[in-house]
Amino acid sequence: MSKAWEIVIGIETHVQLSTQAKIFSGSSTTFGAEPNLQADAVDIALPGVLPVLNKGAVECAIRFGLAVGGEIAARSVFARKNYFYPDLPKGYQISQYELPVVSGGRLVIQCGDQEKEIRLTRAHLEEDAGKSLHEQSGHSFVGRSGIDLNRAGTPLLEIVSEPDLSSSAEAVAYARALHALVRWIGICDGNMQEGSFRCDANVSVRPLGQTQLGTRREIKNLNSFRFLQQAIDYEVQWQIGTLEDGGRIEQATVLFDPASGETRSMRSKEDAHDYRYFPDPDLLPLVIDATWIGEVAARLPMLPAARRESLIADYGLSSYDARVLSASLDLANYYEAAVAEAGRPNAKTCANWVMGELAARLNKEDREIGECPLLPEQLGGLIARIGDETLSTNIARQVFDALWSGEANSADEVIERQGLRQISDSGALEQLIDELLAANPTMVAEFRAGKEKALHALVGQAMKASRGKANPQRVKELLRAKLG
Amino acid sequence: MSLTLEQVRRVAHLARIEISDAEAESTLGHLNDIFALIEEMQAVDTQGIEPMAHAQNLAQRLRADQVVVTDQMARRNAFQAIAPETEAGLYLVPKVIE
Numbered sequence: 001m002s003k004a005w006e007i008v009i010g011i012e013t014h015v016q017l018s019t020q021a022k023i024f025s026g027s028s029t030t031f032g033a034e035p036n037l038q039a040d041a042v043d044i045a046l047p048g049v050l051p052v053l054n055k056g057a058v059e060c061a062i063r064f065g066l067a068v069g070g071e072i073a074a075r076s077v078f079a080r081k082n083y084f085y086p087d088l089p090k091g092y093q094i095s096q097y098e099l100p101v102v103s104g105g106r107l108v109i110q111c112g113d114q115e116k117e118i119r120l121t122r123a124h125l126e127e128d129a130g131k132s133l134h135e136q137s138g139h140s141f142v143g144r145s146g147i148d149l150n151r152a153g154t155p156l157l158e159i160v161s162e163p164d165l166s167s168s169a170e171a172v173a174y175a176r177a178l179h180a181l182v183r184w185i186g187i188c189d190g191n192m193q194e195g196s197f198r199c200d201a202n203v204s205v206r207p208l209g210q211t212q213l214g215t216r217r218e219i220k221n222l223n224s225f226r227f228l229q230q231a232i233d234y235e236v237q238w239q240i241g242t243l244e245d246g247g248r249i250e251q252a253t254v255l256f257d258p259a260s261g262e263t264r265s266m267r268s269k270e271d272a273h274d275y276r277y278f279p280d281p282d283l284l285p286l287v288i289d290a291t292w293i294g295e296v297a298a299r300l301p302m303l304p305a306a307r308r309e310s311l312i313a314d315y316g317l318s319s320y321d322a323r324v325l326s327a328s329l330d331l332a333n334y335y336e337a338a339v340a341e342a343g344r345p346n347a348k349t350c351a352n353w354v355m356g357e358l359a360a361r362l363n364k365e366d367r368e369i370g371e372c373p374l375l376p377e378q379l380g381g382l383i384a385r386i387g388d389e390t391l392s393t394n395i396a397r398q399v400f401d402a403l404w405s406g407e408a409n410s411a412d413e414v415i416e417r418q419g420l421r422q423i424s425d426s427g428a429l430e431q432l433i434d435e436l437l438a439a440n441p442t443m444v445a446e447f448r449a450g451k452e453k454a455l456h457a458l459v460g461q462a463m464k465a466s467r468g469k470a471n472p473q474r475v476k477e478l479l480r481a482k483l484g
Numbered sequence: 485m486s487l488t489l490e491q492v493r494r495v496a497h498l499a500r501i502e503i504s505d506a507e508a509e510s511t512l513g514h515l516n517d518i519f520a521l522i523e524e525m526q527a528v529d530t531q532g533i534e535p536m537a538h539a540q541n542l543a544q545r546l547r548a549d550q551v552v553v554t555d556q557m558a559r560r561n562a563f564q565a566i567a568p569e570t571e572a573g574l575y576l577v578p579k580v581i582e
Contacts (some may be wrong), residue, residue: 019549026552035573036564037556044563056549077537078544084500086577099537132580146574274498279537287543 004208005240008216009171009201009232010121010163013178014156015188016128016196017060023127023155024051024094031194039130039149045089051282053078057155058286060187061101061125062296064157067185067303068120070105072293078125078283081275086147087130095158097277100124101286107161107181108305109173110323118174119162125286128154151195157187163202163213168232172225175199184304184329198223201232204249205239214239215249219256219263231256235263307332315339315347324355330369334376341380346387353383357400378403382411389424390415395468424471426478429462432470433478436461447483455479486516 022029025042042049065072079097102123109116130149135142159178165171179197182188189196199222204214219235222228234256239249254263302310304326311322311332326332331354338350358379362372382399385391391399391411399414408414415421423429436458437444443461447454455476462475492512496503503511560573569576 021547021549021551026547026550028551033556036560036575037573039563040552040554040559041563046563052547053544054549055546058546082498086575086580133574134579141571141574141576143579144569144576145578145580146571147577148574276498281538283538284540284542284544285537 005205005236006208006210007166007236008163008204008206008213009165009167010216011161011165011171011174012200012202013159013175014128014198014200015159015178015182017057017155017157017187018189019054019056019060019155021054021056022153023054023057023125025153027153029154031191033150035146035148036150039152043153044149045091051094051280053283053286054155057125058101058288059296060155061123061157062288062293063185063187063300064123064159064182065102065105066293066297066300067181068102068105068107068123070102070120070123072288073099073101073103073286074288075099076101076124076286076288078280078286079277080280081126081277083275085129085132086145087132087149087152089130089147089149089152093127093129094280094283095126095277096124099285101288107174107177109170109177111170111173116164116170116173118164121160121162123157123159126156126158128152128156163204168229168236171201171232172229175225175228180304180327185300186329192223195223199228201228201235203232203235203239205236205243214243215251217249217251217263218253220253220266222256227256227258230258230261231263234261238263301329311335315344315351317347317351321348321351321355325351328369334369334372337376338380338383341377342383342387346383349383349386350380353379353400357397361404373406374400374403378410385411385415389471390422391420392422392468392471395420395422420469422471423466423469424474426474429470429474429478432462432465433475433482436465437482444483455483486519487512 016029017023019029021027022043025040027038027040027043030038036044042051062072064070076096077099078094080092081095081097082092084091100122104122105120107118107120109118128151130147130152133146133148135144161174165174179190179192182197183190191197201219201222202216203219204216206212206214217235217239219231222231235254242249253266255266256263308319308322308326311317311325312319317325325335335350335354338354339347342350358372358374362369379400382391382396382403385399386393386396396411399411399420402408402414402418403411408417423432440458440461443454443458447458458479459472459475462470462479463472489508489512492508492515493503496508496511564570564573564575567575
């Protein structure tokens with residue numbers, strides 16, 4: 001019988017900062033260029049070059065520090081982290097060690113319907129390494145590796161959490177919350193396929209009730225939420241199995257293989273973590289004064305939690321709706337722009353359309369809200385016509401399609417052009433209903449005999465006769481009045 | 485404090501410097517001399533003094549977040565003209581697999 005185990009997880013995330021230029025040089029950070037075109041003398045580490053720190057990268061760090069309520073260091077120091085690898089031509093990575101730019105802070109995560117506060121240890125600025133390409137089709141080099149230094153010197157913010165996470169589900173919730181936040185405050189594009197957001201998970205287990213932490217193993221370079229979950233689940237089972245079989249856990253760095261779903265050890269132990277950090281003599285301490293912090297704070301958007309509260313307060317949305325609509329800054333802005341056009345009384349209808357029809361269509365076409373072909377003003381205009389009963393929900397869907405495909409610029413244009421205006425006018429409806437009643441005596445008799453179903457059938461006939469334009473609510477009212 | 489030969493060999497390995505036994509011996513002597521100097525400096529009372537990260541008491545200058553426009557292809561050609569081996573814009577190195 002196995003005993004109960006407690007899982008302890010901390011996460012380090014490498015967030016690629018959305019700057020134009022690299023952290024210590026004027027090279028471009030654009031993804032996907034031809035090899036080594038975006039590598040200048042500093043990036044390839046020619047002798048005699050000096051790194052000069054990019055102000056934009058520092059601002060990203062300040063934004064993050066403000067967003068998580070961390071302490072922004074008045075003075076922080078860059079250090080050399082020494083190790084040898086061909087994609088690191090200097091033989092060291094410029095990072096921060098003893099004095100990082102941000103200390104502390106916290107992130108609230110949502111796990112099921114529970115909220116949990118995760119403490120952050122620190123966030124520090126550093127440069128990325130280049131890429132090694134091994135033998136592969138398309139290259140003729142055999143027994144060699146190809147080095148592309150385009151990524152070398154790309155600014156990263158490494159964000160380290162305390163070991164406050166106790167399941168793979170919490171780890172994923174943390175990674176998702178952090179991913180949403182860095183995109184929200186505009187410091188990272190969040191593109192995981194291109195490696196803009198990569199997680200390392202430090203995982204250990206201990207018997208429930210034991211205060212001392214177990215030996216941890218670090219799973220490196222997880223670039224999807226699914227891999228993060230799978231890797232942690234496998235690692236936890238492996239560690240528990242090893243301990244229950246009487247084995248010991250050795251501290252190690254491991255890689256996750258998505259094909260097998262397993263983790264395997266990567267670096268030999270004696271060389272691990274012997275980076276011989278020391279302050280980089282090429283760089284002076286980074287000084288950030290209160291004035292600068294104040295300027296950055298003034299430009300920071302309202303944060304997700306506050307935005308959720310304001311959606312609830314301003315539009316009467318449920319906390320669930322507010323949470324969905326504040327998944328990203330773009331989505332929240334889209335929603336509010338749609339409401340501005342549709343009018344506040346239609347705020348809930350706008351929420352339903354943005355979370356329903358619009359989200360489904362974006363999902364189907366694999367697009368982000370930022371790539372939505374329908375402007376929020378167009379959607380708002382459509383919803384205004386539902387609100388004033390010009391359109392029934394069904395017809396509104398047709399108008400939505402027309403706007404999505406770009407056939408028309410506004411709902412009003414579609415309504416006029418296709419004559420879609422809902423018939424709510426009593427005179428016109430009464431005429432329609434009189435004809436209907438005359439043509440369907442059996443149904444009329446059935447309804448009078450107490451069959452409620454016959455009324456629905458009559459409404460259906462009215463909708464059909466009007467090609468969907470009759471206001472079904474009004475039709476029902478008029479029918480009852482005439483037959484009652 | 486003094487170093488051992490084993491520590492000298494380890495530091496050399498971490499720095500990927502090949503040293504002979506004789507070089508390890510002489511390096512040990514040099515490094516121990518440096519350690520002796522450091523010990524002398526450590527006799528100074530530094531209580532309450534904030535450690536320096538740089539010899540100059542100045543703040544880091546910052547560059548604006550702007551890409552320096554340049555002829556990237558000409559630059560790469562110039563850099564790769566002095567590289568031992570290149571192919572398709574890549575620098576070639578002995579195979580590394582982790």
